[in-house]
Amino acid sequence: MASVELKDVRKSYGSTEAVKGVSIAIPDKELCVLVGPSGCGKSTLLRMIAGLEEITAGEVRFDGQVVNAIGPTERDIAMVFQNYALYPHMNVFDNMAYGLRNRGTPKDEIKRRVDEAAKRLELSHLLDRTPRQLSGGQRQRVAMGRAIVREPKVFLFDEPLSNLDAKLRGQMRVEIKSLQRALGVTSVYVTHDQLEAMTLADILVVMNGGLVEQAGRPLDIYEKPASTFVASFIGAPPMNLLKLSDLSVTAPAGAETLGFRPEDAVIASATSGLRLEARIEAVEPVGAESFLHGTTPGGRVILRAPGRSQVEVGERVAVNVPADKLHFFDAQGKRVEGQGVSVQI
């Protein structure tokens, strides 16, 4: 158990910089999720925390102590890999016991800890199987088990659920969260799935192009995205972004782009807030709600309507977004605070 702190961490391969100065502070026992598109440097960052990748510049601290020069063997971390990286020639018990044996844990202590972890992960009946005799979900559990028996300072997860099917992924997501809570181990979790990121994170770090776009509590980020990148990356379907120059809206100074979440739009005519007319191009009913794809003078939008939508394809509808649900971004895509009101149809 430890707090983890990154201070202006950089990584370059030759002349290309993969991580361009990242600073994050993760308090003890919290779960930090690094999320971003592929190639944004999130995995590289995780591997630097693990000690698998050399840190070009900056500092990684565990509990205030710089660990840059400490190799992965001595860093006292546990990592769950994307492909699980189970030892194929060892059975489940040995896979979990390997790390303890290497550290000279007494035999009965190893047995106690492995049995306990196996019980927690419902693996007790599989202890003498080899990895190839297990299903994907079971392998994932063994990988988790291998991490928790060690009782390390920090857990690192490198897209641990991306090889599972959607249903299992949802299940394991909940399990990982409750396991992390129960064990109270500081964790860093890398994913490209924004849903996983939102639901798991105590601290969410959105990365893009080797830099942190925004870090904070997931709902804060959802409600106040710091940039158009974050706005379109977090949330599914993403935030609607419209060019202000195509709309006649009174906007804060410097704003170029207007955004609103699909669920904040109401199909109704109103006298305040943003008023738009949208021509509906497609309707996607998903059961509990429907997604309406439409075109407006400012560009394409997606609207979220509860239940089954009565709107037909080809119909023109009036769209209203309350003034306090509008987001504004400047020419560089950075958030601009302030509210605007529309007079446009």
Add this chain to the structure above:
Amino acid sequence: MTPRVVFPNKLLPYLLVAPQLAITLIFFYWPASQALQQSLQREDPFGLKSQFVGLANFRKVLADPNYINALQVTVIFSVATAFVAMAVALLLAVQADKVVRGKGFYRTLMIWPYAVAPAIAGMLWLFLFSPSIGTFAVLMRNLGIAWDPLLNGNQAMALVVAAASWKQISYNFLFFVAGLQAIPKSLIEAAAIDGARETKRFWTIVFPLLAPTTFFLLVINTTYAFFDTFGIIHAVTGGGPGKATETLVYKVYNDGFVNLVLGDSAAQSVILMVIVIALTAVQFRYVERKVHYG
């Protein structure tokens, strides 16, 4: 399942396998049956007539202390050659795996010795280690080692083992490099995080995962040491001093082509054939089963 290919022409399938069959027939079954036939006959000194003698040749060969000696020499030579060739190749492959720059160049250099013909390889080693003209022989004598493989049987054995291994190392190296590359990097990283240092990682993760490669090479190297080392032994020691480096194959040659005792020689070939079949069968039946992981 892939669909079975059906040939409309009845003759075509036979034609397609004919070249392979012809080669096997001419170069294996025919000589093998000749050897089998000869092993049951005794030839007169002038090669004018032969006489059926049953298993007399086999009895004679197996009772011959020289044959037992050749068997021992072969076992020592093969085990030593296979072990040295594989161990050194593995060491080099593991080191080559760490090289980042010039990997391809380094590997290419490592593969060259395989292109050297056995007899040439033997000559090279002879030039280096011959007690009268060898460069290294001089160095060793200056270091106080009484180096004389022409008189000392153990030294002669060491020399042929070294030469035979040297030639096979390249081949083993290639397979070990490929085997090492097939081990996912994340496994090594997981082991590092699990607290295993390099040596420990090698013996607990890498080496067990290389087992399929190692097994394959074990079969290949044993067969190599048994049969393909004639040229080296012939060039370096000629089976001597005494009979210290006379392997079974070398003795077959000596008895058949030098001493012209064809019956004995043929009987020895048949025994060799049985040994190889048995060895391969045992290796595949008992060793291979334990070495494959999915």
